[in-house]
Amino acid sequence: MTIARRCACCSIVPPAVLRHIAQTGTGPQREAALATLATDATHRLSRATTQLLERDVRHSRLTAAPAAKQRTIYNANHRTALPGKVMRNEGDGKTKDAEADEAFDGLGTTFDFYWNVYRRNSIDDAGMHLDASVHYGRKYDNAFWNGAQMVFGDGDGDLFNRFTTSLDVIAHELTHGVTGDEVNLVYVDESGALNESVSDVFGSLVKQYAKSQTAAKADWLIGAELLTAKVHGVALRSLKAPGTAFDDPVLGKDDQPSTMAGYVHTSADNGGVHTNSGIPNHAFYLAATGIGGYAWEKAGRIWYETLRDKSLRATATFAQFADRTIANADHLFGAATRKAVVAAWNEVGVAITPA
Amino acid sequence: MKIEFSVDGGLASFPGLRKPVTIDAARLPPPHVARLRKLVDGARFFDATPPAPSAQVRDAQCYTIAIDDGERQRTLQVREPIRDAAMRDLVSELVACADDQRRGRPGPTST
Numbered sequence: 364m365t366i367a368r369r370c371a372c373c374s375i376v377p378p379a380v381l382r383h384i385a386q387t388g389t390g391p392q393r394e395a396a397l398a399t400l401a402t403d404a405t406h407r408l409s410r411a412t413t414q415l416l417e418r419d420v421r422h423s424r425l426t427a428a429p430a431a432k433q434r435t436i437y438n439a440n441h442r443t444a445l446p447g448k449v450m451r452n453e454g455d456g457k458t459k460d461a462e463a464d465e466a467f468d469g470l471g472t473t474f475d476f477y478w479n480v481y482r483r484n485s486i487d488d489a490g491m492h493l494d495a496s497v498h499y500g501r502k503y504d505n506a507f508w509n510g511a512q513m514v515f516g517d518g519d520g521d522l523f524n525r526f527t528t529s530l531d532v533i534a535h536e537l538t539h540g541v542t543g544d545e546v547n548l549v550y551v552d553e554s555g556a557l558n559e560s561v562s563d564v565f566g567s568l569v570k571q572y573a574k575s576q577t578a579a580k581a582d583w584l585i586g587a588e589l590l591t592a593k594v595h596g597v598a599l600r601s602l603k604a605p606g607t608a609f610d611d612p613v614l615g616k617d618d619q620p621s622t623m624a625g626y627v628h629t630s631a632d633n634g635g636v637h638t639n640s641g642i643p644n645h646a647f648y649l650a651a652t653g654i655g656g657y658a659w660e661k662a663g664r665i666w667y668e669t670l671r672d673k674s675l676r677a678t679a680t681f682a683q684f685a686d687r688t689i690a691n692a693d694h695l696f697g698a699a700t701r702k703a704v705v706a707a708w709n710e711v712g713v714a715i716t717p718a
Numbered sequence: 719m720k721i722e723f724s725v726d727g728g729l730a731s732f733p734g735l736r737k738p739v740t741i742d743a744a745r746l747p748p749p750h751v752a753r754l755r756k757l758v759d760g761a762r763f764f765d766a767t768p769p770a771p772s773a774q775v776r777d778a779q780c781y782t783i784a785i786d787d788g789e790r791q792r793t794l795q796v797r798e799p800i801r802d803a804a805m806r807d808l809v810s811e812l813v814a815c816a817d818d819q820r821r822g823r824p825g826p827t828s829t
Contacts, residue, residue, distance in 0.1 A: 442803065442806070443798075443799055443800050443801065443803070443806045444801065444803075445799055499799075500806070500810065501810055504728075505728045505729050505777070505778075505779055505798070506729050506777065507728075507729065507775065507776060507777040507778040507779075507798060507799075508774075508775065508776040508777060509772065509774075509775050509778070509799055510772050510774030510775055510776075511774075514799065519817070526729075532729065535729075535777075536776070536777065539776040539777070543774055543776075550773070550776065558776070562776075585730075586729070586730065599729065599730035600730065609732075611734065612734070613734050613735075613820050613821055614732040614733075614734045614735060615732055615733030615734030615735070615736075616733060618731060618733050619731070631726055631736060632726055632727050632731055632736075633727070635731070637727075637728075637729075637730055637731040638731045
């Protein structure tokens with residue numbers, strides 16, 4: 364208990380090391396690390412207080428000036444050294460390199476979404492520079508967030524198109540930065556699946572916002588543009604219908620569950636973070652469509668404020684996250700919205716705390 | 719030389735791509751075997767210590783490479799981003815070999 368009450372600056376084992384153990388250790392090691400992180404509430408409060416003080420000094424939220432995006436796109440030139448050579452800076456014209464220009468535009472659209480809708484000034488709410496490297500590796504079938512920037516592969520051109528072609532994927536990656544700046548959900552098991560789900564949720568919302576689509580009209584697909592016509596599938600994932608996005612001879616069948624009855628217990632993929640994210644993904648879809656209108660206005664606001672909720676821990680379970688969304692729904696929008704959020708979590712089988 | 723290769727993680731979960739693939743030098747043409755050996759040696763596979771992954775990386779892939787060279791056996795987990803160019807070249811080759819096997823293609827596809 365003594366260790367649990369120490370703040371991060373005087374802990375014997377730094378939180379970053381604990382998170383690493385939580386992701387890569389043996390079963391008992393992971394359990395111990397998660398337990399330590401869960402009880403280290405003073406770290407979270409201390410961090411939140413520090414952030415608040417820093418924001419009072421320099422953040423544009425308290426000024427009249429609109430936030431200004433600062434983007435740089437780099438060319439990794441088919442190698443893996445990051446970031447690579449500068450291709451396009453803020454204010455520069457198009458490069459005629461499709462990947463570079465798509466990444467540039469996607470970063471801008473995502474930035475605009477967070478600022479216009481939630482008054483969030485970039486990833487860290489302090490105007491953080493947005494960096495992305497394109498042409499990573501050779502025929503690299505992936506995109507990722509390395510903790511400081513986005514990285515995009517070109518795809519193999521056989522099963523996968525270039526990874527910059529999907530706005531929701533660009534927003535998904537950038538949102539990992541937002542989550543990391545806020546609650547930094549530990550990237551393993553349920554908290555890791557929540558981390559992934561938050562990125563899918565806001566990835567989809569950025570796309571819906573760009574297209575002015577209501578929740579009812581949206582496709583709720585992630586990465587629909589990434590799969591070539593050779594693939595038997597429509598997207599990487601579906602928030603509307605988890606488990607239906609693809610069924611392909613090479614890629615396999617989409618194994619996302621939509622309810623807790625299908626929760627996958629596995630050691631692969633950090634405890635199935637890209638698999639079990641289907642459950643909170645579907646809960647968001649149900650909440651958004653149950654509430655109606657534009658999903659970013661109420662459901663998105665509830666999820667965003669939950670991400671910033673000081674009661675939410677980095678090791679949050681689905682149930683703990685659900686409880687905070689319900690409380691925030693009630694606080695922000697009242698009983699009717701709360702009811703829709705409760706119904707959503709009930710339908711996916713997450714055990715919420717009775718009122 | 720036998721190599722067991724599998725990929726975990728990434729932006730999406732593709733069960734078909736997670737299945738381990740066995741690359742058996744006894745079944746490959748000699749030039750391909752020579753190329754593989756050169757890449758394994760270049761990456762100093764049996765001596766390398768991959769850097770510890772950052773806890774903040776998201777959606778990156780993790781490659782598990784198990785090589786049995788008769789005299790030496792070793793299993794390494796290598797995570798993106800891969801900074802070492804030689805290790806990167808080895809991983810790229812193994813990804814291409816695994817791709818060929820999964821799609822029933824006859825030979826190496828990487829350049």
